[in-house]
Amino acid sequence: MKNHAAEAEKFVADSARAHWHDEALWYVRRKRDVAASQLPEWEELREVAGKIKKNTVENLAYYLELFEREAQNNGIEIYWAMDARECNETVEKILREEGARRIVKSKSMLSEECGLNDYLQERGYEIVDTDLGERIVQLHGDRPSHIVLPAIHLKKEDVSEIFHEHMATRKGESDPEYLTKEARKSLRRSFLEADAAITGVNFALAREGAFVVCTNEGNADLGTAMAGVHIACMGIEKVIPSARELGVFTRLLARSATGQAVTTYTSHFRRPKAGGRLCVVIVDNGRSGLLSSGESEALSCMRCGACMNSCPVYRRSGGHSYGSTIPGPIGSVLSAAGNMDEFASLPFACTLCASCDNVCPSSIALHDLLYGLREDAIKSEAYRGKRTLLKAAAWLLLHPSLYAFVMNLYRRLYPFIPRRILYGRWNVWGRERELPEPARRSFAQIYEEMSDGK
Amino acid sequence: MRVALFVPCYINDFYPEIALNTMKILRAVGMEVEYPKGQSCCGQPFLNNGLVEEGRRFATRFVDIFAGYDYVVSPGSSCVSTVRHRYPTLLKETHPSGVEEGRVMELCEFLHDVVGVENLHFRHSFPHRVGLHNSCHGLRELRLGRASELILPHYSKIRAVLERVEGIELVDPERDECCGFGGTFSTGEEAVSVMMGRDRIDDHESHGVDFVTGVDISCLMHMDALARREGREIGFIHVSEILRGDEV
Amino acid sequence: MGSREKILSALGTARNRGFEVELSFPILSFGDRVCAFVENLKKAGGESIVVEGELSKILAREVGDADSVVDTTSILYGSFSYKKGEEVDVAILGADLAVAENGALWIDTEDRYPRSLLTLARKIVVILEEDAIVDTMHQAYERVDFSKVSYALFMSGPSKTADIEQSLVFGAHGAVAMTAVLIPSKRA
Ligand code: SF4
Numbered sequence: 001m002k003n004h005a006a007e008a009e010k011f012v013a014d015s016a017r018a019h020w021h022d023e024a025l026w027y028v029r030r031k032r033d034v035a036a037s038q039l040p041e042w043e044e045l046r047e048v049a050g051k052i053k054k055n056t057v058e059n060l061a062y063y064l065e066l067f068e069r070e071a072q073n074n075g076i077e078i079y080w081a082m083d084a085r086e087c088n089e090t091v092e093k094i095l096r097e098e099g100a101r102r103i104v105k106s107k108s109m110l111s112e113e114c115g116l117n118d119y120l121q122e123r124g125y126e127i128v129d130t131d132l133g134e135r136i137v138q139l140h141g142d143r144p145s146h147i148v149l150p151a152i153h154l155k156k157e158d159v160s161e162i163f164h165e166h167m168a169t170r171k172g173e174s175d176p177e178y179l180t181k182e183a184r185k186s187l188r189r190s191f192l193e194a195d196a197a198i199t200g201v202n203f204a205l206a207r208e209g210a211f212v213v214c215t216n217e218g219n220a221d222l223g224t225a226m227a228g229v230h231i232a233c234m235g236i237e238k239v240i241p242s243a244r245e246l247g248v249f250t251r252l253l254a255r256s257a258t259g260q261a262v263t264t265y266t267s268h269f270r271r272p273k274a275g276g277r278l279c280v281v282i283v284d285n286g287r288s289g290l291l292s293s294g295e296s297e298a299l300s301c302m303r304c305g306a307c308m309n310s311c312p313v314y315r316r317s318g319g320h321s322y323g324s325t326i327p328g329p330i331g332s333v334l335s336a337a338g339n340m341d342e343f344a345s346l347p348f349a350c351t352l353c354a355s356c357d358n359v360c361p362s363s364i365a366l367h368d369l370l371y372g373l374r375e376d377a378i379k380s381e382a383y384r385g386k387r388t389l390l391k392a393a394a395w396l397l398l399h400p401s402l403y404a405f406v407m408n409l410y411r412r413l414y415p416f417i418p419r420r421i422l423y424g425r426w427n428v429w430g431r432e433r434e435l436p437e438p439a440r441r442s443f444a445q446i447y448e449e450m451s452d453g454k
Numbered sequence: 455m456r457v458a459l460f461v462p463c464y465i466n467d468f469y470p471e472i473a474l475n476t477m478k479i480l481r482a483v484g485m486e487v488e489y490p491k492g493q494s495c496c497g498q499p500f501l502n503n504g505l506v507e508e509g510r511r512f513a514t515r516f517v518d519i520f521a522g523y524d525y526v527v528s529p530g531s532s533c534v535s536t537v538r539h540r541y542p543t544l545l546k547e548t549h550p551s552g553v554e555e556g557r558v559m560e561l562c563e564f565l566h567d568v569v570g571v572e573n574l575h576f577r578h579s580f581p582h583r584v585g586l587h588n589s590c591h592g593l594r595e596l597r598l599g600r601a602s603e604l605i606l607p608h609y610s611k612i613r614a615v616l617e618r619v620e621g622i623e624l625v626d627p628e629r630d631e632c633c634g635f636g637g638t639f640s641t642g643e644e645a646v647s648v649m650m651g652r653d654r655i656d657d658h659e660s661h662g663v664d665f666v667t668g669v670d671i672s673c674l675m676h677m678d679a680l681a682r683r684e685g686r687e688i689g690f691i692h693v694s695e696i697l698r699g700d701e702v
Numbered sequence: 703m704g705s706r707e708k709i710l711s712a713l714g715t716a717r718n719r720g721f722e723v724e725l726s727f728p729i730l731s732f733g734d735r736v737c738a739f740v741e742n743l744k745k746a747g748g749e750s751i752v753v754e755g756e757l758s759k760i761l762a763r764e765v766g767d768a769d770s771v772v773d774t775t776s777i778l779y780g781s782f783s784y785k786k787g788e789e790v791d792v793a794i795l796g797a798d799l800a801v802a803e804n805g806a807l808w809i810d811t812e813d814r815y816p817r818s819l820l821t822l823a824r825k826i827v828v829i830l831e832e833d834a835i836v837d838t839m840h841q842a843y844e845r846v847d848f849s850k851v852s853y854a855l856f857m858s859g860p861s862k863t864a865d866i867e868q869s870l871v872f873g874a875h876g877a878v879a880m881t882a883v884l885i886p887s888k889r890a
Binding site: 004005008009012013015018019022026033036037039040042043310312313316317347348349350351352353354355357358359371373374375376377378379386387390391393394397398400403407411428429431432433434435436437438439441442443444445446447 | 461463464465466467468469470471473474477489492493494495497499500501502503504505506508511512515540590591594595601602603604605606629631632634635636638639640641642643644645646647648649650651653675676678679680682683
């Protein structure tokens, strides 16, 4: 089982860096606040987005079939994949048909989820992540720590070293402008030579049979413009009814994600380019199962990352501490709902502060979902001790006179317990914190005396 | 109006003066206050750890004990929130008509919504700079104020009530962020919890406040526990200690 | 049973479209859409010029001494040729829709030139009539006729990234600069 607390402890141990990480993401959160406040209808918009998503997800079969039919009419090839393996196999099959070896990929959390990069590399394909953040992480042999800002855990000095090692940039030169320009040069070659382009899908439009990819860098546009075949991988939940609803989502997405009014490129793909192929792989990989669970609401997620930026735990523990493809509040929900044995610690990596609920552009009640998942999580073997203790405490508290007796004993003994014992190894709270002192008399006692004397 | 005082278990044993002050304040604004016998925990520690069956027993007990009052008022916002936010689903079967929802209120909320701030005439003053810590469940579940994430007009019921006390100078910290207590989170995720708590204290301290106040003593207790260990000067007091209630 | 059927059957047998969600609240509108557009495009790193005098002169100035220019509007040059993968200095494009709230311009290739022009041009100049600016994305999508679209995009400013320590850098992959050339509405 993954242990969030242990990983978080390592991240927090470097206090300066953890604070730097916290500040960087808080800054993004504040930019989001400013952008959102430009729209007086912001809260209504979030609510409507949640409703649209919910309605689409509840009638997913209808919208997926409609999307498929309309997309095929437009010359888009549609493939279906039950799971990660089938998604990867389908992509490879298309690549083989095209004789493609060199692939450029823009950001797709789904391909991360499916382990597509490793799968293709093992089979001899050259796959280049073209989103700058993802490229940094790829060169570093690392994983994204955030779904919108994949390299947010790295400092510019880290990037400088990574680029120096892999792209022979000037040693010690860490100016972001310089590093970005060098990456542009290096990636430009990959774009011009690409045989195939893989992208994610932000929104699939059922009625129009088209789909939308949002980026700031234009990497999806450049990659797909050059390569002969464009393969777009989408989770089944990415479909929305029509372009009409797109108005709602494009207004919310970038403002929530980075505080921009809209992504620089909001690109609509409806037909293959002349002489090219346009393929969409529709992937389930556990999503239909989620639909019938208590966490179906999580399928409304539009992957904006706002819940991460707003999460006080995520900001201080770093994305990698979650040990899952998607970190933060929504990642904890998805991972725990999908595989509780592995991710039982994630529902507890949360204080239930509910800040995530308030920023989510799809109005997902994330903290309620995390609360609900704890019912299963606590049953995990790892929490046997905690469970037993809590059950004992519950039993005691349900017997008020016995509980009062125990507390009375404690308040009498308290002054005589040596600090050494009170703050012994058992006392995790007391490692860095003082214990509250029990009062001389409980309120119940005080009240009783007051009523007696009345 | 008959008002039942709901005293969360940790307030009963560790902070009885908060309950006492709450009772005095309520009496001072003309309420007929009773403290129903046999009350204990609201069940939050168990519910927040997924022990639903245990939680349900606390909920059922709560509903029985507090039946028949016009209002139930408590100085603990997260316990009130447990009742309002968690009980309805929990007791769907046994209490299908819904329980307690509008009736159970946090102290400041009650003073603001039911009594009305215009009817609060405190005769004492509190001439201090005070940081206002917005406890998460009070802020985002009970909506006692506008959380910084929401694009809504600004309001704060807690502030509105506290500002009726003369001399008080309330200061909002940079962030209305969680203090990192989170019940068992404080030990289960010790490292992050401690960092969150210290960050909140630093934020308040940077504004030069004498005290930090709030509607939830558990959050204040967490920050106080950290501050005391480090020998920091700043004091943490529950709103009821500022409102006092000797005379209204 | 293939994966398609398996997935669809896992989603249930019903085939309903559910309900249409109404936008039953007031939507942001601007007193001066042009002004808002200019401001928001600027925030996104793009420039705007309002045409006074002759359009071709303004375009010539925008082009400067660039070596390679592709003018898809045929205003500056009578014709154009562009091959996929060519890196050029300036692309001149036309747009008939733009959005005040975010400075985005609707650019539709209409299959008249290879798509790579939109990212391989270092600078993009877009000509737009001020009348074509709508308040928000809602109105924008009402205006788009998707039945004619192969590939089209809303573009707001030049390509950008902030992936290295949140420092904003223009020209991550695509255009390094973008200018909107606004033709004043005839009504005014
Ligand atoms: S859960 Fe909501 S806030 Fe989090 S990434 Fe998804 S859409 Fe964004």
